[in-house]
Amino acid sequence: MKHSITAQTRRSHRGPARRVGRTLALVLPVFLVLSGTLAVTRVNWTGGPSSSVLTATDVTSAEVSAKSVARAPEDVLRDQLMSELQDKNPGVVLTHLQQAVNGHPSLARHCSSIARALGRAAVRIYGAPRAQSYARPVCDTAFASGVLAAHS
Numbered sequence: 001m002k003h004s005i006t007a008q009t010r011r012s013h014r015g016p017a018r019r020v021g022r023t024l025a026l027v028l029p030v031f032l033v034l035s036g037t038l039a040v041t042r043v044n045w046t047g048g049p050s051s052s053v054l055t056a057t058d059v060t061s062a063e064v065s066a067k068s069v070a071r072a073p074e075d076v077l078r079d080q081l082m083s084e085l086q087d088k089n090p091g092v093v094l095t096h097l098q099q100a101v102n103g104h105p106s107l108a109r110h111c112s113s114i115a116r117a118l119g120r121a122a123v124r125i126y127g128a129p130r131a132q133s134y135a136r137p138v139c140d141t142a143f144a145s146g147v148l149a150a151h152s
Helices: 016-041 061-069 073-087 090-103 105-126 128-133 142-151
Strands: none
Touching: 073 090, 073 105, 090 105, 105 128, 105 142, 128 142
C-alpha cells in the first residue's frame, strides 16, 4: 500500500516573499549608496562655524527679504555683460561670456539666451554689419542669431 504524499512546492516557486527579498537585495544597496552620497555633499566641509541646517529661529526677516530680492546669477551676468557692451566691443564681451560659462557650468543653459540678447544690443549700438563681424561660435552661434533677429 502506497501512502499518498502531498505535492511539494517546487523550489523555484517559493512565493512572493522570495521575489520581494531578491528585489530588496538588489535595490537597497544602490539606494544606500546614493543617499549616503547625497548626505556627504550636504556636509559643511569648510570647518566654518556656519551650520548647513537652519532652524526657524536662525533666519531673520531681513535675511528672508534679502534672499527674495536676490537675483538669479544668469540675470546678474546678463546685466553685467550688457553694461560692458557699452564700453567694449562685442568680441571682448563674448570672451567674458565664454569665461563665465567655463567658470560656472550651471550658467551654460542660459548662455544662448544671453548671447542672443548681446547680439540684439550690438545691432542697436554698432549696426547690423559691424555687429555681425564680431560673431563667434560662443553658445552655438546664438550671438549671430541675435544679430539676425534684431536686423530683420
